[in-house]
Amino acid sequence: MKAESFEPLPTADGSPTLLHPAFGEAYSSRYGAWMQANELYLKLTQTHLHPSPRVLEVGFGLGVNFRATLESCLQHGVYLEYLSYEAFPVSREVLNSVELPLSALAQKIWAGVLGDWPAEPHRPLCLEGAWGRLEVRFEDATQAFFPAEWATAIYFDPFSPKVNPEPWQPHVLKKLFLATSKGARLATYSVAGGFRRALAASGFVVRRVSGIGKKAWTVAERPEV
Ligand SMILES: C[S@@+](CC[C@H](N)C(=O)[O-])C[C@H]1O[C@@H](n2cnc3c(N)ncnc32)[C@H](O)[C@@H]1O
Structure with a gap:
């Protein structure tokens, strides 16, 4: 898909997002792309407090979300392991068009991600350094094998269940539960009732929390025992 097909949208905190031409939705919240990454995904999963975070992301x-988590881990001096699944990757040009307020070190690492971003994504992107490790698997999360009992956090961030129902299916949520370590948290922006019940049926303890404006978010925890 051509870069000009992705319409740029400013969000309320001044950070940019893009409108996906086929899904018809923005990649991040209109209340703030950077805010959502930090307040919802990073903090509600308590990844900003974790001494050795292992994040599994859908989308x-x-x-x-990766850049917000990287920035936090650099500030806290902790090693980050980040495994993300992406079925419909954008081009390097599109990725490069979304600039965020990063420190010089985070920007340098992000430039490495852009440099390695494949033109034809057949193989995973793997990038490693003293800061941690990023692996992006260009796979459909509904079909993918997730590592067992690995993640300290799940960033569950597909497009909405209305336009992108496949990843929200109960069998995917069960696979995600099995990919978590004890005490891990999953965060997402949807509070749809059927989705929350399916999360609970997978084994998570599910809470609805206040988001920004009138929006509510979902946090789910894998119990310690
Ligand atoms: C809301 S956007 C994610 C935004 C992203 N987390 C970020 O920080 O910029 C949703 C993403 O999920 C991806 N996606 C949709 N269905 C998927 C699936 N079945 N498996 C993996 N990725 C999927 C889309 O291609 C899109 O990139």
């Missing part, structure tokens, strides 16, 4: 998208 790498524009790498906003």
Whole structure:
């Protein structure tokens, strides 16, 4: 898909997002792309407090959540392991068009991601350094094998169940539960009732929390025992 097909949209905190031409939805919240990455995915999963975070993400998208998590881990001096699944990757040109307020070190690492971003995504992207490790698997999360009992956090970030129902299916949620370590948290922006019940049926303890504006978010935890 051509770069000009992705319409740029400013969000309320001044950070940019893009409108996906086929799904018809923005990659991040209109209340703030950077805010959502930090307040919802990073903080509600408590990844900002974790001494050795291992994040599993559904939907790498524009790498906003990755960049927010990377920045936090650099500030706290912790090693980040980040595994993301992306079925419909954008081009390097599109990825490069979404600029975020990063420190010089985070920007340098992001430039490495852009440099390695494949033109034909047949193989996973793997990038490693003293900061941690990023792997993006260009696979459909509904079909993919997730590592067992690995993740300390799940960033569950497909497009909405209305336009992108496949990843929200109960069998995918069960696979995600099995990919978590004990005490891990999953965060997502949807509070749809059927989805929350399916999360609970998978084994998660599910809570609805206040988001920004009138929006509510979902946090789910894998119990310690
Ligand atoms: C809301 S955007 C993700 C935004 C992203 N987390 C970020 O920080 O920029 C949703 C993403 O999920 C991806 N996606 C949709 N269905 C998928 C599936 N079955 N498996 C993996 N990725 C999927 C889309 O291609 C899109 O990039």
